[in-house]
Amino acid sequence: MSQILQDVYRRLFDAYGPQHWWPGESPFEVMVGAVLVQNTSWKNVEKAIDNLRERDLLAPRALFDVPVEELSELIRPAGYYRMKAKRLHNLLRMVVETYDGDLDAMFAVNVHTLREELLGVNGVGPETADSILLYAGNLPVFVIDTYTHRVLARHGWIEYEIDYHGLQEHFESNLEQDVALYNEFHALLVRVGHKHCRKTPKCEGCPLADLLPESGIVMPEW
DNA sequence: GTCCAGACGT
DNA sequence: ACGTCCGGAC
Numbered sequence: 293m294s295q296i297l298q299d300v301y302r303r304l305f306d307a308y309g310p311q312h313w314w315p316g317e318s319p320f321e322v323m324v325g326a327v328l329v330q331n332t333s334w335k336n337v338e339k340a341i342d343n344l345r346e347r348d349l350l351a352p353r354a355l356f357d358v359p360v361e362e363l364s365e366l367i368r369p370a371g372y373y374r375m376k377a378k379r380l381h382n383l384l385r386m387v388v389e390t391y392d393g394d395l396d397a398m399f400a401v402n403v404h405t406l407r408e409e410l411l412g413v414n415g416v417g418p419e420t421a422d423s424i425l426l427y428a429g430n431l432p433v434f435v436i437d438t439y440t441h442r443v444l445a446r447h448g449w450i451e452y453e454i455d456y457h458g459l460q461e462h463f464e465s466n467l468e469q470d471v472a473l474y475n476e477f478h479a480l481l482v483r484v485g486h487k488h489c490r491k492t493p494k495c496e497g498c499p500l501a502d503l504l505p506e507s508g509i510v511m512p513e514w
Numbered sequence: 515g516t517c518c519a520g521a522c523g524t
Numbered sequence: 525a526c527g528t529c530c531g532g533a534c
Contacts, residue, residue, distance in 0.1 A: 302530095313519095325519090326519080329518095329519045329520090330519075330520040330521070331518060331519080331520045331521080331529090332518060332519075332520085332530085332531085332532090333517080333518045333519080333532080333533070334518090334519065335517075335532075336518080336530095336531060336533075337519085339531095339532090340533085359516085361518045368531070369531065369532070370529085370530085370531075370532095371518085371529080371530040371531040371532075372520090372527050372528095372529045372530045372531085373529090373530065373531080374529075374530085375521085375522090375528090375529055376529090376530090379521085397526060414521090414522080415520095415521070415522080416521085417520060417522085418520090418521095419519075419520065419521090420519090420520070420521080435519085437519060437520085438519090438520085439519080478519085479519090482519055485517090485519095486518085490517085498518095
């Protein structure tokens with residue numbers, strides 16, 4: 293168990309409390325949200341999800357049957373709407389054709405196998421795949437994003453050059469394998485990243501401020 | 515005007 | 525290693 297990660301988690305949780313990421317939403321809705329939120333603030337995704345809910349389209353078969361052009365208009369508020377409509381449709385095709393639209397059946401398969409299968413969908417990269425596995429499937433996979441990388445690199449806890457898998461291993465090998473912990477920790481890192489660990493850091497009032505090395509860390513431009 | 519829970523093509 | 529995709533919140 294990593295003392296640093298423990299301390300970081302405690303500080304963030306004490307400062308922000310539970311983030312309630314995707315509670316009470318259906319696994320399918322979470323999966324859709326995971327695609328729509330790519331490089332987009334969640335605020336802009338909610339409208340898109342509402343559009344789908346109003347039309348009773350939050351089910352695999354129903355949404356897959358919507359023509360891509362029509363789908364793109366429904367999800368327009370989420371941005372990148374033409375690309376995301378294709379990506380979402382690609383994912384839906386896999387779910388419908390491989391699992392007959394049954395998410396319970398999908399999440400029952402071996403995690404590693406399912407992850408590779410998700411990554412095989414054009415438009416589903418590592419963060420989206422892992423978000424689906426953790427937040428829709430309740431599977432013990434730690435989600436990495438740019439904030440995670442930035443927060444850990446700036447404090448000198450990892451090398452800047454570490455890749456997605458390396459950073460994921462860092463978390464999974466230094467934390468208890470606990471879905472609730474993974475869920476909360478990633479959400480808290482997004483929160484502190486959004487609030488403080490921006491491209492240009494805003495360390496005033498950050499719960500992690502006094503963990504910064506005195507010398508400072510020299511980072512490449514980002 | 516800046517920035518955002520990324521991923522893909524070149 | 526870049527350019528592109530995009531509306532909306534701030």
